Amino acid sequence: MRAILRAEPAYTAADVAERTGLTLDEARRLWRALGFPEADGAAVFTDSDAAAVSTLVASVRSGLLDFDLAVTVTRALGQTMARLADWEVGALVSRVEELAGRPDDGTDPRTTTELLTELGEGFEALMVYAWRRHLAAAVARVTALDEDDRHLTRLSVGFADIVGFTALSNRLSRERIGDLVELFESRCADVVAARRGRIIKSLGDSVLFVNDDPVDAYDTAEGIIAVIGRDARMPDVRLGLATGDVVLRLGDVFGPPVNMAARLTAVARRNHIIIDEATAALLPPDTFDTRRLPARPVRGFGLVEPVAVRRH
The missing domain is CATH 3.30.70.1230 (Nucleotide cyclase, GGDEF domain)
Structure with a gap:
């Protein structure tokens, strides 16, 4: 999992809340909105988690979002990414099984984690590209409507x-x-x-x-x-x-x-x-x-x- 997260878990929810200026309840609320159970005080969070929360907090403090809307956006993102991740891993497991079933060609079959790591930034770029395309289409649909x-x-x-x-x-x-x-x-x-x-x-x-x-x-x-x-x-x-x-x-x-x-x-x-x-x-x-x-x-x-x- 560390190869995918690209970081070592080092912080508890209380640590993330303190670093980002949220209350512990607010930090937990965002974590639940992403679709994850509460960590019960375990150190499962990384610098990336703190940075993501800080981005949301900055949007709230600037007045761009209120906290409830930030939670709503987070929940939408969490549900979408959860399904994408399940879909991607399911497809790659099948690919790993296919590779493992081939005649021995002198190479060791790769694991699902290795395939995910190899996809790396290329897939992330594709994901952001698809999001921007769909975002543009959604904005066009909304702006075409009467207020x-x-x-x-x-x-x-x-x-x-x-x-x-x-x-x-x-x-x-x-x-x-x-x-x-x-x-x-x-x-x-x-x-x-x-x-x-x-x-x-x-x-x-x-x-x-x-x-x-x-x-x-x-x-x-x-x-x-x-x-x-x-x-x-x-x-x-x-x-x-x-x-x-x-x-x-x-x-x-x-x-x-x-x-x-x-x-x-x-x-x-x-x-x-x-x-x-x-x-x-x-x-x-x-x-x-x-x-x-x-x-x-x-x-x-x-x-x-x-x-x-x-x-x-």
């Missing part, structure tokens, strides 16, 4: 769900189910990006995405069916689309359209798209055929008439 709509905007929300995932996960090996989830997520991500959408979150057997335009949302859903449901090696999928005002918060979206899109997947047939009335009203009739289905109870919405859709 009153910075946290509330109209979007088409899509939910893609693997059919029978529980039964699949009970039947397949752990390695096979992991490969299936990774392939499902990567293919969905490619389709969403190509249709000018954004993946909001992946939940293993499902993906939540958004598009600014309902036609793009339909194209995204159709593209996911093409690369997942119509591939004989992959399971079937169901797609639900709903359009309306959503709240943008902490990289997530909230609101009735999100819940409706998820509920509609239970209505959809395998490898088909079901939409709500609001989305149907926005799709050009010269391009799409829509057909109301019989009303049925939808949890949280009462009786709803789902709409089947297809392109001419």
Whole structure:
């Protein structure tokens, strides 16, 4: 771990608090926001930890952030980096196993830690580059909105769900189910990006995405069916689309359209798209055929008439 941290742990939480001018409770709050348990007085912190906290403290003291907002930003960063780290290590473990399984060529197989160390600054530079690109895109989206709509905007929300995932996960090996989830997520991500959408979150057997335009949302859903449901090696999928005002918060979206899109997947047939009335009203009739289905109870919405859709 020292090879990755590039420093020797030498400070307790109390030491970091004293060096940065925070109270001990504030230092612990930031540490928890990053996603780590409290160290119970152990010396687990490094100079880098103190420097990172000092950066946040400087932003608070300058008035740029208040402490609560600093904690919120820290929590967002911690959750994102935790998932990235798990993803990266999982991928590299597979690579190490692959290297170890090769015929002996006179070299010792490298460990995951060695691979991470070799990636080093190059991967860090790539990570910062990707963050800046996504930051620029996020700023562009926000500045395009009216001031009153910075946290509330109209979007088409899509939910893609693997059919029978529980039964699949009970039947397949752990390695096979992991490969299936990774392939499902990567293919969905490619389709969403190509249709000018954004993946909001992946939940293993499902993906939540958004598009600014309902036609793009339909194209995204159709593209996911093409690369997942119509591939004989992959399971079937169901797609639900709903359009309306959503709240943008902490990289997530909230609101009735999100819940409706998820509920509609239970209505959809395998490898088909079901939409709500609001989305149907926005799709050009010269391009799409829509057909109301019989009303049925939808949890949280009462009786709803789902709409089947297809392109001419």
